[in-house]
Amino acid sequence: MPIRPEHRFFYPIDWPQLSAVIRFRRAGGCCEGCGRPHGQKVYCLSDGRWWDRELGTWRNENGKPVSCPPSLDDLMAGVRVTKVVLAAAHRDHDTSNNAGANLAAFCQRCHMNHDRPEHQRRRWRTLFRRKALGDLFGGPYA
Template structure:
């Protein structure tokens, strides 16, 4: 996720190198929560379940193996398209991009144990509570300013 200009000063000068070390050194190019690979198109069902081409298995939102689903080629009837198949309407394809996330939501705390390499889905889920809190504060601030000048 891009850094907001007003928060840029909170990050260290070497943030790009630190982020690369976390995403590709420690996490080896995979999300540390669900194991999705960086830079690849991933077939998924929209509820966190995704097809791991390397292992030829379905995985859940935490990276665990699901054994109850058939392979995408079996579900789609082996038509050409993504990885040799044309996904049915219930399946979607998404490009995975890893980002370094602050687990405690403090951009000034850059200890390795506070950073995690997360795909966009896991990052948004991790930050959902913080986003709700900020939306509420911004709405409250706008109403308070309106009360001052009304």
Template sequence: MRKVLHLGDGRLWDGDARRWRSDCGKVTAVRGAGLLDVQSTYVVLACAHLDHDPGNNHPANLAALCQRCHMLHDAAEHRWQRWWNVFRLCAIRDLFEDPRSVRDGRAN
């Protein structure tokens, strides 16, 4: 866990390089009123599987990402998982519901 200075929009202070960085890690300029919005927060790194396979623990497949970057990296996988869960629940309901009750508007 490390305390990090940031501006609330993804830009953060890189203390080692003594520069501001964008949310993509590129060096960026912050001038004037932007410095009034400096906040601090604690950041915890998480281990991300680059190929989204938790069984593949090869060092080349792992990256240490902050929580924000980890969620952005896994966003497509999370969307797919949500879709799959809804699809699966609908399929199970189709197996066990009486289609006549749905058609007639009656609840089981």
């Protein structure tokens, strides 16, 4: 995933090489959360199940094969085709901690699920700050 220019200085200069080592050498080109393969298109259901073309089976959101295939209703409700792109993620959300144990190769879905609590925390902080600035400079909110 591209790094925003304003966040670039938080990452080491060799980040592209470090990320490639984590994603392709250590993880073997598959998501460490669910096992989705990098660069391939996969069929996904809304609950996280996805079709593994190599093994010819449906897998759950954790990459484990499901015991029973999805019903016709599940399939009719919506099957999305997504291209899997792996990204190196910081497990503790600290971009200065680039130890191998702190980095994980995640697909888009696993990366967003991993970052969800941090995004919620930042969103609350941003809204709280905006409200405080509004109270300080413009009086109470309407």
